[in-house]
Amino acid sequence: MTLRLTTAGESHGPALVAVVEGLPAGLVLDRAAIDADLLRRQQGYGRSPRQQIEQDTVEVLAGLRHGRTLGTPLALVVRNRDHENWRSGMSPWPPEGEPTGKGTKPVTLPRPGHADLAGVLKHGFADVRDALERASARHTAVIVAAGAVAKALLHEIEVEVEGTVVDEEALRKRIDEARAARDTVGGVVEVRGRGVPPGLGSYASRATRLDARLAAAVMGIQAVKGVEIGDGFALAAKRGSEAHDEIGEGFRRDTNHAGGIEAGVSNGEEIVVRAAMKPLPTLMRPLASVDLATGEPSDALVERSDVAAVEALAVVAEAAVAFELARAAREKFGGDAIGDLVAAWRAYLERIPWRRTR
């Protein structure tokens, strides 16, 4: 028994779609909680006016009845309200009559740091838009919706997941300075999983290691270029005597350098995952590029863009970590109904000498 997430959708197409498979029946979902996370993703210092155009809300097309999961695939939709202005430009079928509005003129100036150049070369596109629409981080809206569902499942076994920006004050200052220089910045976010019992994941193989799975889930988010668990990169410079978390009476640890995972298995301490985000690649002051149609050097495309999206990344990374933890919990505790899963979790906690400390 596992959870699976499949997504589809383009940035200015009609909608973004997520299908979550493997949920137990009877899990209560709260529409307001999902929408609240969608709103959190849209906010943050340094975001562009686009975030105000589109107040995201979730629609559920399948897998839910009267607020309870049916144990069938859950289909989530987040509409792109801005699609109205891109009706012909992003029409799934050939537009009728003369195309009008946004997205009708081919983009031939690839932006460095985006999917633009590699995407057109790989697929043989003539219009960069055919690549950038899916590569866009707009996609993260449905990752957040699926993450909110995962958090509802985790809540049943008393696990909470929270993403925050590391050093928010310094980031805001860097954002102000970058905005004045018409530039962009990145930053670091941290996600903590509290109440995660020991034994999620496995040391048996790369595919089942919890650390590898969390790293892949977070690295899979646009603009993430580094992921560390616990003390991560800093561990490389430490001595073994100061790097490991000694086991005390009652199997307690006073330190958590490992970030809650040893040998790919959760050890009962707080899960700590950090991610480094690169500066956003679309600048108001364009970078150098070459026109795909003429081969002539030119400035890269300038699209309305954010100065930073680090606060948004904290919300997306929280969702990605929550989904992966829910998946690992689903694998360990199974069950066709949420009550079965909770009963298996309780029986497990009775068997092991572990009590939540934080």
Ligand SMILES: Cc1cc2nc3c(=O)[nH]c(=O)nc-3n(C[C@H](O)[C@H](O)[C@H](O)COP(=O)(O)O)c2cc1C
């Ligand atoms: C929440 C979020 C919002 C983003 N917003 C923008 C943006 O407004 N402008 C931009 O150029 N890149 C933005 N990005 C980053 C690009 O989507 C990303 O750099 C690009 O798709 C290339 O992927 P890569 O950086 O993983 O190589 C955002 C990323 C995230 C996670």
